[in-house]
Amino acid sequence: MSKFQQIAIEIEKYIKENSLQKGEKLPIIDELKAKFGVSKSTILKSLDMLERKGVVYQVRGSGTFFRGQKPRGFVSLLSNQGLTNNLNDYKITSEVIKFCTSKPTQEVAHHLNIGMDNELYCVKRIRYLNEEALSLEESFFNKSIVMYLNNEIVTGSIFRYIKNGLGLKLGFSDRYLHVDKLSAEEANYLGLEQGEPKLKVETIYHLKNGQPFVFSKINYSYKQSKFFLQTHNDSFEVTHA
Amino acid sequence: MSKFQQIAIEIEKYIKENSLQKGEKLPIIDELKAKFGVSKSTILKSLDMLERKGVVYQVRGSGTFFRGQKPRGFVSLLSNQGLTNNLNDYKITSEVIKFCTSKPTQEVAHHLNIGMDNELYCVKRIRYLNEEALSLEESFFNKSIVMYLNNEIVTGSIFRYIKNGLGLKLGFSDRYLHVDKLSAEEANYLGLEQGEPKLKVETIYHLKNGQPFVFSKINYSYKQSKFFLQTHNDSFEVTHA
Numbered sequence: 354m355s356k357f358q359q360i361a362i363e364i365e366k367y368i369k370e371n372s373l374q375k376g377e378k379l380p381i382i383d384e385l386k387a388k389f390g391v392s393k394s395t396i397l398k399s400l401d402m403l404e405r406k407g408v409v410y411q412v413r414g415s416g417t418f419f420r421g422q423k424p425r426g427f428v429s430l431l432s433n434q435g436l437t438n439n440l441n442d443y444k445i446t447s448e449v450i451k452f453c454t455s456k457p458t459q460e461v462a463h464h465l466n467i468g469m470d471n472e473l474y475c476v477k478r479i480r481y482l483n484e485e486a487l488s489l490e491e492s493f494f495n496k497s498i499v500m501y502l503n504n505e506i507v508t509g510s511i512f513r514y515i516k517n518g519l520g521l522k523l524g525f526s527d528r529y530l531h532v533d534k535l536s537a538e539e540a541n542y543l544g545l546e547q548g549e550p551k552l553k554v555e556t557i558y559h560l561k562n563g564q565p566f567v568f569s570k571i572n573y574s575y576k577q578s579k580f581f582l583q584t585h586n587d588s589f590e591v592t593h594a
Numbered sequence: 595m596s597k598f599q600q601i602a603i604e605i606e607k608y609i610k611e612n613s614l615q616k617g618e619k620l621p622i623i624d625e626l627k628a629k630f631g632v633s634k635s636t637i638l639k640s641l642d643m644l645e646r647k648g649v650v651y652q653v654r655g656s657g658t659f660f661r662g663q664k665p666r667g668f669v670s671l672l673s674n675q676g677l678t679n680n681l682n683d684y685k686i687t688s689e690v691i692k693f694c695t696s697k698p699t700q701e702v703a704h705h706l707n708i709g710m711d712n713e714l715y716c717v718k719r720i721r722y723l724n725e726e727a728l729s730l731e732e733s734f735f736n737k738s739i740v741m742y743l744n745n746e747i748v749t750g751s752i753f754r755y756i757k758n759g760l761g762l763k764l765g766f767s768d769r770y771l772h773v774d775k776l777s778a779e780e781a782n783y784l785g786l787e788q789g790e791p792k793l794k795v796e797t798i799y800h801l802k803n804g805q806p807f808v809f810s811k812i813n814y815s816y817k818q819s820k821f822f823l824q825t826h827n828d829s830f831e832v833t834h835a
Binding site for chain 2: 376405407410412413415418420421424427430431432466524525526527528529530531532533534549550551552559561562563573575578579580581582583584585
């Protein structure tokens with residue numbers, strides 16, 4: 354982890370320990386420099402990172418301000434860290450319905466940019482939030498990258514294992530969302546009625562080198578799931594004139 | 595617009611004109627420097643911006659690669675630019691159901707951080723995508739910031755007017771999503787049945803100085819709307835140990 358990432362963590366700790374409120378000002382850059390014993394450029398990089406992460410906003414000539422607490426119980430749509438990290442105040446459990454190796458369908462082969470002969474791990478499971486069904490999840494792992502999974506792993510946080518166990522470096526993801534009606538099968542797994550609303554979220558996860566390696570389809574129960582995301586305009590200002 | 599933002603636009607043009615495909619490599623930094631006649635640090639800032647924007651990904655020691663075309667007809671959940679900019683290949687029209695000034699409800703006052711005495715513009719409208727109902731939208735504008743709206747403006751792209759007409763600088767937004775069932779009234783406006791699925795998206799838009807100034811609630815038809823978002827891990831890597 355680079356210096357500015359460490360300092361960003363320290364600044365987040367500072368915000369927490371001092372119970373900053375939404376809109377409250379952080380110490381000025383000189384104070385932060387002195388406090389953490391690092392250069393101005395490191396502080397600036399840390400603040401930029403925290404701004405992109407939605408923790409603070411910077412106002413030119415005025416300072417840096419806290420954006421406020423993340424709403425509790427909401428799933429961040431920008432997180433690539435999996436549900437367990439995302440809702441870490443909550444009890445998240447999983448019931449594995451299917452765990453197997455297989456060849457890809459055309460859809461999965463396309464998303465993972467592999468041939469029809471490649472082996473996959475496929476995992477289908479229900480996720481529970483405080484013991485109520487939250488989502489029905491089907492994931493496909495390129496077995497030449499995620500070389501090993503077992504029953505114990507797929508019962509817990511697969512993403513934590515991929516990161517900490519396998520040491521794979523997650524890069525970026527493409528995420529597609531549709532609102533639709535539950536099929537009879539999906540409704541049955543989620544304890545709902547056929548035709549009731551669901552949010553279908555499909556994600557293609559890529560390694561840092563750009564290689565897609567996991568494709569997941571998640572159907573969220575409309576009863577349990579709430580999502581949030583924070584945007585910052587600086588990243589999205591470029592538009593063709 | 596700063597230099598690196600201009601160069602970012604030029605690089606996007608280059609990608610388009612050269613019809614780069616997903617995963618295809620961009621020219622190396624020295625070539626980009628020579629091509630655009632700017633310093634290495636400007637090129638690096640432009641590439642970082644395009645990476646955050648989801649246009650490219652950078653692989654250390656290997657280069658910069660195109661992430662691929664944005665999917666057509668999908669609404670970007672990260673955009674603060676409004677629907678008209680978001681779906682600029684499509685015909686977006688609006689039917690204004692209500693346009694008035696009023697005092698805020700407690701909910702709106704809370705989100706906009708104003709007193710119950712503040713005047714608001716409120717706009718309720720149906721948005722159509724190629725003449726089919728896409729969403730039912732209710733927005734509340736702090737009138738001491740958005741000082742003037744009229745019938746013509748609220749029939750078009752309000753965000754374009756806010757930016758180009760009023761010259762207001764959008765900063766960041768907080769967005770909350772819920773899947774739910776349509777009420778009878780909502781279903782009626784969207785040409786659907788009561789109880790059918792909807793995606794409710796609530797957004798609080800802030801100016802660059804951190805002041806919240808628009809609160810909008812949008813109910814999207816499940817028939818028309820598809821959403822996407824691209825994440826990049828670099829922005830979200832810091833997590834408390």
